[in-house]
Amino acid sequence: MLRNPSIAIGGGIVVLMVLLALFAPYLQTIDPLSMNPLNRMKDPSSAFWFGTDAYGRDLYSRVLYGGRTSLTVGFAVAVLSTGVGLLIGLIAGYYRSLDGVVMRIMDGLMAIPAVLLAIALSALLGGSVLNVVIAIAVAESPRVVRLIRGIVLSLRERQYVEAALISGVSRSRIIVRHILPSTFAPLAVQATYVFASAMVLEAILSFIGAGIPPTTPSWGNIIAEGRQLWQIKFFIILYPALFLSLTVFAINIFGDGLRDRLDQRGDRHL
Amino acid sequence: MTTLRTAHGPAETTPADPADEVLSIDGLTTSIRTGQGDRRQGEQRLIEDIGFSVRRGQTLGIVGESGSGKSVTALSIMRLLPRSATVAGRVMLKGRNLTTLSDRQMADVRGDRIGMIFQEPMTSLNPVLPVGLQIEESLRRHKVASGQAARRRAVELLDRVRIPNAARRTAEYPHQLSGGMRQRVMIAMALACNPELLIADEPTTALDVTTQAGIIDLLKQIQADDGTAIMFITHDMGVVAEVSDDVLVMRSGRIVEHGPSQQIFHRPAETYTRQLLNSVPRIGDMRGKPGPAPFASIGDDGAALAPSPLEVAKGPVLRVTDLSVSFRVRNETSRFRRTTLRAVRGVGFDLRAGETLAIVGESGCGKSTLARSIMGLQAVDSGAIEVAGRVATSMTAAEARLARKAIQMVFQDPFASLNPRLRIVDSLTEPLTAHGVSSGGARATAVRLIEEVGLSAEMLDRLPHQFSGGQRQRICIARALALEPEVIVADEAVSALDVSVQAQVLNLLMQLQARRGLALLFISHDMAVVERLSHRVAVMYRGQIVEIGPRAAVFERPAHAYTRRLLSAVPLPDPSRRHKLSGIEELFGTPSAEPSTAAWTDLGDGHRVLAA
Numbered sequence: 091m092l093r094n095p096s097i098a099i100g101g102g103i104v105v106l107m108v109l110l111a112l113f114a115p116y117l118q119t120i121d122p123l124s125m126n127p128l129n130r131m132k133d134p135s136s137a138f139w140f141g142t143d144a145y146g147r148d149l150y151s152r153v154l155y156g157g158r159t160s161l162t163v164g165f166a167v168a169v170l171s172t173g174v175g176l177l178i179g180l181i182a183g184y185y186r187s188l189d190g191v192v193m194r195i196m197d198g199l200m201a202i203p204a205v206l207l208a209i210a211l212s213a214l215l216g217g218s219v220l221n222v223v224i225a226i227a228v229a230e231s232p233r234v235v236r237l238i239r240g241i242v243l244s245l246r247e248r249q250y251v252e253a254a255l256i257s258g259v260s261r262s263r264i265i266v267r268h269i270l271p272s273t274f275a276p277l278a279v280q281a282t283y284v285f286a287s288a289m290v291l292e293a294i295l296s297f298i299g300a301g302i303p304p305t306t307p308s309w310g311n312i313i314a315e316g317r318q319l320w321q322i323k324f325f326i327i328l329y330p331a332l333f334l335s336l337t338v339f340a341i342n343i344f345g346d347g348l349r350d351r352l353d354q355r356g357d358r359h360l
Numbered sequence: 361m362t363t364l365r366t367a368h369g370p371a372e373t374t375p376a377d378p379a380d381e382v383l384s385i386d387g388l389t390t391s392i393r394t395g396q397g398d399r400r401q402g403e404q405r406l407i408e409d410i411g412f413s414v415r416r417g418q419t420l421g422i423v424g425e426s427g428s429g430k431s432v433t434a435l436s437i438m439r440l441l442p443r444s445a446t447v448a449g450r451v452m453l454k455g456r457n458l459t460t461l462s463d464r465q466m467a468d469v470r471g472d473r474i475g476m477i478f479q480e481p482m483t484s485l486n487p488v489l490p491v492g493l494q495i496e497e498s499l500r501r502h503k504v505a506s507g508q509a510a511r512r513r514a515v516e517l518l519d520r521v522r523i524p525n526a527a528r529r530t531a532e533y534p535h536q537l538s539g540g541m542r543q544r545v546m547i548a549m550a551l552a553c554n555p556e557l558l559i560a561d562e563p564t565t566a567l568d569v570t571t572q573a574g575i576i577d578l579l580k581q582i583q584a585d586d587g588t589a590i591m592f593i594t595h596d597m598g599v600v601a602e603v604s605d606d607v608l609v610m611r612s613g614r615i616v617e618h619g620p621s622q623q624i625f626h627r628p629a630e631t632y633t634r635q636l637l638n639s640v641p642r643i644g645d646m647r648g649k650p651g652p653a654p655f656a657s658i659g660d661d662g663a664a665l666a667p668s669p670l671e672v673a674k675g676p677v678l679r680v681t682d683l684s685v686s687f688r689v690r691n692e693t694s695r696f697r698r699t700t701l702r703a704v705r706g707v708g709f710d711l712r713a714g715e716t717l718a719i720v721g722e723s724g725c726g727k728s729t730l731a732r733s734i735m736g737l738q739a740v741d742s743g744a745i746e747v748a749g750r751v752a753t754s755m756t757a758a759e760a761r762l763a764r765k766a767i768q769m770v771f772q773d774p775f776a777s778l779n780p781r782l783r784i785v786d787s788l789t790e791p792l793t794a795h796g797v798s799s800g801g802a803r804a805t806a807v808r809l810i811e812e813v814g815l816s817a818e819m820l821d822r823l824p825h826q827f828s829g830g831q832r833q834r835i836c837i838a839r840a841l842a843l844e845p846e847v848i849v850a851d852e853a854v855s856a857l858d859v860s861v862q863a864q865v866l867n868l869l870m871q872l873q874a875r876r877g878l879a880l881l882f883i884s885h886d887m888a889v890v891e892r893l894s895h896r897v898a899v900m901y902r903g904q905i906v907e908i909g910p911r912a913a914v915f916e917r918p919a920h921a922y923t924r925r926l927l928s929a930v931p932l933p934d935p936s937r938r939h940k941l942s943g944i945e946e947l948f949g950t951p952s953a954e955p956s957t958a959a960w961t962d963l964g965d966g967h968r969v970l971a972a
Contacts, residue, residue: 103792175809248776250787253836254737255770267790268779356530 096347103340111157120148122155122307131323139306140329143312152307153329159308160289160334163223164341167288168281170227172264175234176277182235183242184265193239196232206231207299208291217303222295226288236278238273245269275352282345286338293334309334369439382589383437384413388449390436392589392761403446407613412606417587421604421621423636425593425858430593437591438476439466442508454556470503475550477672479562481542485534491545492518492530498552517548521578539723540571547578554586561593568722569887573605573929576602580666595858597640598888598931601625602938609633621935622681628843634736639863640933641888644685647916652716652893654870673751676710676848677879678734678767683707683743685726685733703729705903708744713846714873718890718911720926721900727883731851734881735769736760768840772852774832780822784810784835791842809838813868832869841872847879855886861926866893881948887930891915896966899923910965919969921959924970 110117119139126146135139140149182192199207204226213226245251251268259267289309294302296310297317304311309330316326362890388410391403403573407429412813414420422430436447439458446657453473458466470476478484486494499505505513511530518526520545534542543563550558560579564572576599589653592603600607600621607624609616617630630635639655646653683713685704703726713719732738734745736752745752748766750759771777778787788809789802797805807817813834822833833853840848850869854862873880884890890897891911898908899920907920908917918924931939960968 111404249771249773250779252737253771253777253839254733254763254779254790254794255737257839258765259790259792263794267782271781324572 094347096343100340100344107337111161114154118151122151130278141325156307156309158311163292164285164289166223167286169228171230172281179235179238183239196235197234212300226291230284242275279349286341380416381413386411386450390447391760393444418605419590421592421600421601422608423600424610428610430610434561470554474557475555477550477560477563478566481546482782490531495549498549502553504553521548532697543595557589559591569929597933601933601935602931623933632683639860641892643888646891654867677713679746681708681744684741713878713879714877716894717896718894719880719898720890726903727900731883755881765843766845767847768845770836770840770850770853775827777836780824783821813838832867849881851883907969913967
């Protein structure tokens, strides 16, 4: 598994980011929420590694804690939307009578740009980490549904599924035994893309003020707060943006590697 | 038989004129690197020390079962193998050694000096280009003709392969043509540059028998006209006997036997050749025999067993009455309009315990749809299906599930009908646990079943990919038997298997039938197999049964024109009983056919035919 460079490098960076976020309380230098007007907009130095923001808060500590929020949102959305997407996709794919209705709803959701949908939902639900997660998950799920439905549609025509049907195996058991296991590999790959895309969406929501409230630092709202000052003190947005981009990139190449690795059609059997 | 062919008859009678030698191969050995990266496992020999020659106007048939190296031989000659393969030996085409040519020179030879025809014409033709253009491309590539001349030549070629309205057909795309027509286009492409050698790799395997007869006919005609040397690769002994002057039998990458056709078929020197020939069912073998007969060749099973003549004691275990199935399909002309395709039209028959009823017909005749409807996999429009006395079509889902315990199915493709992730034991016990058998009891049954189909109990914990096609089909049969059914529906159950394996699996089916008194609905396109194991035969054509009756009656006194056509198109594995040239013509297009509302004519003894 680690012989695949995409998986090794991407996975390595993701693990590093997770560790930084997990151990933020031990790695922080100054409380990320404490403001100090005397230290406003300080350049990076040995006291303030990444400098300070307009309120004199230490950016290094804020970026560490921001990672906690951003990664949590990404992970939660990935789990939630793959879970929901899998369930709906299985139902739509296997119970043909529900397919039309379910898929038209999904088409409707997909017709609205994900950002707009997330803004609308998060405005409706109010800003909190949980609500942001729900808003993004709703926007991301339809893609998972469509993926799973497609897989189920091809699997249900397989001869071994028909053989099971003929021998009286119940539909729910056919789904669990013959269909579900084949969806795991593509689902895992899709989950990584959802993870990355959710982190970007979170940043966008925070950037326009519809995301995580400013009391909880996230990479998105750190960038958002620095947007008025970036022409004077560019580092205020540089570090959170760098962490965000690097993490998204790492997750995406990890997903690519995973896809190559799990692809059954590869020439492993030749 | 043309004068050309007789002039270059069997090698033993006519001394070979070296000037006539088109292709001569010596010590051809192909190996492939296995494994990759740091898991390199070394080399595997695919073919070893292959040597033969083909003369002008001669057809060399190469036969062998899957994995015998017959296709690799062709690809080695054409140098179309992947980079990981290395080819050693000498391949001389008209005195020119192909193995020493550069890739560019070789590309000039391919399509120009050597033409090639593959098994599946749909995948060998470019789906987005009109067929005429594809032929022109070949002409331009080899600088035979260009511009208007190429266009004219393309039409000539299509005409030559007997495609009607050739000028109009050049503008059509591959999907608009039937399988047989596509293969004709492939032949036209292969002939575009008047090659000296034509390599045909299973060119008729994907085609129906009547279409196959037309293609074989065409190849013979072309050879008679141009004196093209043909290398004909196939697994079908009947086809080989039909086309070949000389025959080369291959097994595991080596030549087993090589000689004139008559000698190979009538006086085979090698045991393997004899076994191969014995596994091939021949039409007419069963003349005068009362019931199905197992194959004697394999020795292990079968020989001991002689299925008793049918004892008809009870009423039918499966009764199909006036069954009709139709599909709504997209109209060819309008995206929004749909037309009804009537796949099965008013089909009815009875099947009794211990009896085998074969349903024969060509692709698209509705035989698989019929099987699927009987199994409840396909909704029916009208008609009734009675299984073991219960009407399966008018029950609730739960009742139907119980009723269908009595009828189980074996599918065509043994590689697709077992879940690759489940151990064999799980596939075998699944039907049992679904009907409430405890897991311990189910396991015991699985052991009994797998032994009953000739495999051993320690194989139960393996995964499907560890088995060969024949073994998998045995496992599928075991699974079908798990619920102790009274009827087994076998849809082309042996057509994906090699002949020797096919014979074994057929023997197994006959054995199980005799032991358990099973009724077998055997759906097949293979007339010879059908003759071997069925008690009664029903011929399907365009969704209807056109003739049904005892096997001997249908085969020896076919009453319907279609049945006669089907029977006469089957190639016999006997070179002395070849078909006459232009005996059978392929029917082009779709015959204008609304079902004849004609009545049945009873010819006695249950032999009935639909009057045309």
